[in-house]
Amino acid sequence: MRRALLTSWTAGLLIAALMPAAVSASTPASTVSFVSDSSWTAYSDAGLMSPLGSAEEVCLNSTNPTTGAYAGGCPSGPVNFNAPYNGAWAANLTTSPTAYWIWAPGVDGSTSVAVDPTVYFSKTFDLTYAVRDATIWVAADNDAQVFVNGTSVGTVGDVSTPGSDSSSYNQTYSFTIPATDFVAGTNVITVLGVNAPLSGATTYQADPAGVVFGGTIDLAGYEPSGTTCLGDPGHQILAPIASDGSSIFKQGSTVPAKFRVCDALGNSIGTPGVVTSFYLTSYHDGTSATGQTLAVDSTTPDTAFRWDSTNQQWIFNISTKSLSAGDTYDYEITLNDGSVIDFSFGLK
Numbered sequence: 001m002r003r004a005l006l007t008s009w010t011a012g013l014l015i016a017a018l019m020p021a022a023v024s025a026s027t028p029a030s031t032v033s034f035v036s037d038s039s040w041t042a043y044s045d046a047g048l049m050s051p052l053g054s055a056e057e058v059c060l061n062s063t064n065p066t067t068g069a070y071a072g073g074c075p076s077g078p079v080n081f082n083a084p085y086n087g088a089w090a091a092n093l094t095t096s097p098t099a100y101w102i103w104a105p106g107v108d109g110s111t112s113v114a115v116d117p118t119v120y121f122s123k124t125f126d127l128t129y130a131v132r133d134a135t136i137w138v139a140a141d142n143d144a145q146v147f148v149n150g151t152s153v154g155t156v157g158d159v160s161t162p163g164s165d166s167s168s169y170n171q172t173y174s175f176t177i178p179a180t181d182f183v184a185g186t187n188v189i190t191v192l193g194v195n196a197p198l199s200g201a202t203t204y205q206a207d208p209a210g211v212v213f214g215g216t217i218d219l220a221g222y223e224p225s226g227t228t229c230l231g232d233p234g235h236q237i238l239a240p241i242a243s244d245g246s247s248i249f250k251q252g253s254t255v256p257a258k259f260r261v262c263d264a265l266g267n268s269i270g271t272p273g274v275v276t277s278f279y280l281t282s283y284h285d286g287t288s289a290t291g292q293t294l295a296v297d298s299t300t301p302d303t304a305f306r307w308d309s310t311n312q313q314w315i316f317n318i319s320t321k322s323l324s325a326g327d328t329y330d331y332e333i334t335l336n337d338g339s340v341i342d343f344s345f346g347l348k
């Protein structure tokens, strides 16, 4: 069951989109990992318009939790609630050793439980490439709900009736986030934590609160070779050089090498670093290849492929002045997704 985020939060997402991106990913086919720590911004029920500040890392007491960042007990840094409970906050953190339990800033064991019983933790992720899939795991004292760009993707316990699942701080709950919940560019992940009223408890020491979570976002990177990119095949040399090697140009002329790679949303990728190398790999007359690897001469000052924003393509003007008529030349472009674009042309 997917529920909409609170109204004030939905409006606030526009503000969040203007915040500096906390995480940036620009490498194709990569994975963005995240964990709960003080890099997340905490907000109260008042919404994203009024942040409480950086999330506060917390411990249940001096000996709990016991795994991940808490192996050996409460490290220096996090606030220690000094709660008189052992065996709680036992959710296994060994697979996310840098994840911290977090809560609202300024809260400690002496703080009234009436302060910040409901806290949102939010962070923006600037994703250059389309998302293939994503997962997030959460444990909570006492309940939690996860949102991606304002859409609920999973609930721990019942945030509307806090405390309905008393074991939610001892186990992790894993959710798969549909790729369709993400957009190209800035995305906001929000985890809502709700503390449950404990009979007779007036302070956080008696009724501690926290959430701990982690996750991964797998980026799809470039489109597979052979698919269309703005009307032409991606990962393939474009006109005027025929991809089948049949082109013959006049010796001494400039031969523009052009190509595109698109992301999974069909956007041609122009970020620096797409081309990792460009070589003239061999030349031959008739059947005898030389097998030499040479840098490619250019007719422009560019030493590398140039991004042509107008035509949304990469271009390199190959000079053939130093090449010989009657020969065929083989080139290889290597891209930062590991793929290779090979092409050849002859000179007359």
Ligand SMILES: [Ca+2]
Pocket (backbone or CB within 6 Å): 141, 142, 195, 196, 207, 208, 209
């Ligand atoms: Ca609690």
